[in-house]
Amino acid sequence: MSRRSRAWILVGAGLIATVSGPAYGADAPSAGPAAGTVQYTVQDLGTLGGTRSKATAIAGDTVVGSSSTTGDAAEHAFAYDMRRRSMTDLGTLGYSSRAPDVEGDHVVGQSDLSADGPTHGFAYSLRTRRLVDIGTLGGSSTRITGLNGDTVVGTSSLSGDVVTHAFAYSLRTRIMTDLGSLAGPSGVSTAAAVSGAIVVGSSSLPDAPAATTHGFAYDLGTRTMTDLGTLGGNSSTANDISGSTVVGGSRTAGNGLAGYAYDLRTGVRTDLGPRFLTGQLISGSAVVGGDGLLASSFDLTTHKSAVIGSGRGVTEVRQISGSVMVGDNFAPNSFAFVARSDHGDFTYLPSLGGLNSGAAQVNGLGVVAGSAALPAADPANSNGPFHAAVWLPHTVARGAKPRS
Numbered sequence: 001m002s003r004r005s006r007a008w009i010l011v012g013a014g015l016i017a018t019v020s021g022p023a024y025g026a027d028a029p030s031a032g033p034a035a036g037t038v039q040y041t042v043q044d045l046g047t048l049g050g051t052r053s054k055a056t057a058i059a060g061d062t063v064v065g066s067s068s069t070t071g072d073a074a075e076h077a078f079a080y081d082m083r084r085r086s087m088t089d090l091g092t093l094g095y096s097s098r099a100p101d102v103e104g105d106h107v108v109g110q111s112d113l114s115a116d117g118p119t120h121g122f123a124y125s126l127r128t129r130r131l132v133d134i135g136t137l138g139g140s141s142t143r144i145t146g147l148n149g150d151t152v153v154g155t156s157s158l159s160g161d162v163v164t165h166a167f168a169y170s171l172r173t174r175i176m177t178d179l180g181s182l183a184g185p186s187g188v189s190t191a192a193a194v195s196g197a198i199v200v201g202s203s204s205l206p207d208a209p210a211a212t213t214h215g216f217a218y219d220l221g222t223r224t225m226t227d228l229g230t231l232g233g234n235s236s237t238a239n240d241i242s243g244s245t246v247v248g249g250s251r252t253a254g255n256g257l258a259g260y261a262y263d264l265r266t267g268v269r270t271d272l273g274p275r276f277l278t279g280q281l282i283s284g285s286a287v288v289g290g291d292g293l294l295a296s297s298f299d300l301t302t303h304k305s306a307v308i309g310s311g312r313g314v315t316e317v318r319q320i321s322g323s324v325m326v327g328d329n330f331a332p333n334s335f336a337f338v339a340r341s342d343h344g345d346f347t348y349l350p351s352l353g354g355l356n357s358g359a360a361q362v363n364g365l366g367v368v369a370g371s372a373a374l375p376a377a378d379p380a381n382s383n384g385p386f387h388a389a390v391w392l393p394h395t396v397a398r399g400a401k402p403r404s
Contacts (some may be wrong), residue, residue: 012378038393040338042350042357042372045080045388048089051226053078055388057101058361059121064099064107065360065388077109078124082367082390084158087169090124098121101147108173119143121154123171125300136167137178142167146193151201151220153191166191166201168220171218179218182227189216193240197221198264200238200246215248217264222289223280228262231271236260239280245300247280247287259289261300271297273292275305277376283320286341290316295327297341309346310337319361325367334358336370349391355382357389364391 040248047053050068059062063080067087069369077090077099090099092111099109107124111133119141123132136142139157150171157164158178166179166189181187182203188210191204202213215228215238233251240247242265252258252271259276262269269346270377272280275296276289285300288308295308309315313331323342329335336349345366352358354373361366368391374384 009181013197016388019201026063038161038338038347038395039347040133040347040349040368040393041353041389043392044352044372045390046087047387048076048078048087051385052372052385054358054360055080055369055386055390056360058100058248058363058390059102060363062102062107063369063388063390065100065338065371066098067388073112077111077122077124078137079107080388081094087301087331088129091120092131093131099124100144103147103149107145107150108144110142110144121152121156121169123169127161128185132174134174135176137165137176139164145191146199148196151194151199151200153194155190155201162186162303165189166199166203168194168199168218177220180225182214182216182225183208193239193242195241199246200241200248200250201236203227206348207241208217208234208376211235215246215250217241217246229269231260231269236340238262239328240282242282242284245282245285247276247282247289249277249280249289259287259298261287261298270303271299273305279316281317281320283322286320286323288317288320288325288341297325299341306341306344308341309337318359321362321364323364324366326362326370328358336372337367338366338368338393352387354384354386355400367391368393 026296028162029372048067049070049073053067055063055065066075067078077097078087080087080321094113097111099107101108105126110119111122112119121134121142121144137156138159139161142156144154152169155164156167168174170177181189181204183361187204191201199218203216204210212235215236217226231250232253237249238248246262257277259272259280275291278290287298295317298305315329317327318327325339334356336357337345351372353375357372359368359370371386372389373386376384
């Protein structure tokens with residue numbers, strides 16, 4: 001990896017990076033159009049005593065992720081309170097733990113029961129400071145994939161660990177519901193996301209190979225599973241939902257691949273085209289996805305599409321919230337970014353003194369959570385250890401001098 005130059009300005013407990021394009025070097029990007037209007041202060045969230053940590057989600061003032069513990073002996077899930085600037089070890093169900101999501105007072109994640117044992121999902125209450133094992137559908141393992149309100153969704157093995165089914169777990173009643181599959185009890189299903197009472201995911205089909213799946217939408221109120229069909233081919237997936245609109249990928253009639261959006265209220269399916277093959281996400285009327293190289297946005301109201309970022313390297317959007325997108329650009333190194341689906345602005349985020357960074361989620365105030373590299377102890381290396389980090393936005397007038 002090549003090294004790059006930055007001018008750093010100390011602001012409180014964080015840093016502002018003032019970017020000068022030519023100083024980056026051959027492997028590093030320069031700032032996009034938003035650099036003149038928004039600056040980001042990066043803050044190191046620290047660790048649970050070990051050398052590494054990473055943030056995976058943010059909601060309100062709470063950031064969650066995982067960190068190595070003292071001596072790098074284990075990996076534990078954490079919750080970081082940005083108001084108090086304190087990191088809490090959420091503990092484990094036996095060995096190690098990770099926290100992929102947070103909403104309100106609840107953190108959800110997975111924990112290994114032993115060094116080589118199964119993994120169970122957990123729910124942690126920030127109010128009561130209690131860690132609860134949410135159990136399984138009779139098998140040995142669960143995996144958490146989504147949280148909305150008091151509903152946790154994921155995938156669990158059934159008795160005998162031969163079949164896995166999507167599930168929904170109520171944090172209020174502590175009841176896990178088996179969502180079944182489109183192929184009946186012996187079929188396989190996975191849950192990808194939840195919004196309100198609707199869970200979406202993918203399921204095997206009756207009398208079809210296990211690899212042939214259809215996207216589904218499961219209504220927790222009516223306890224019914226709807227087959228979302230395809231774009232004319234034999235297989236599809238459902239990856240995200242916002243309101244009544246589901247997005248995913250599908251085989252086409254010509255055995256090609258394309259992204260789609262499906263409105264559960266009207267039954268209208270929109271073909272997003274081959275630029276939305278992977279990583280489909282949706283917020284409101286804005287859809288994002290990728291083709292394995294470039295990421296693009298699609299407006300379901302205007303049907304206009306645009307490439308996200310410079311078009312250089314590989315761009316992956318990790319989350320979209322409203323019109324704000326965050327993710328990573330690999331060109332060839334990993335650089336965190338913030339982008340806008342409404343006016344196309346694209347901003348690279350600073351690291352913590354090392355070369356690389358990665359963004360995971362953004363909250364309603366535009367604060368981004370992810371990970372960034374510290375300076376390397378060895379000058380021959382580009383990165384030191386990665387720490388969990390947040391990037392705080394500061395709007396400035398174009399042409400204004402950076403903060404000092």
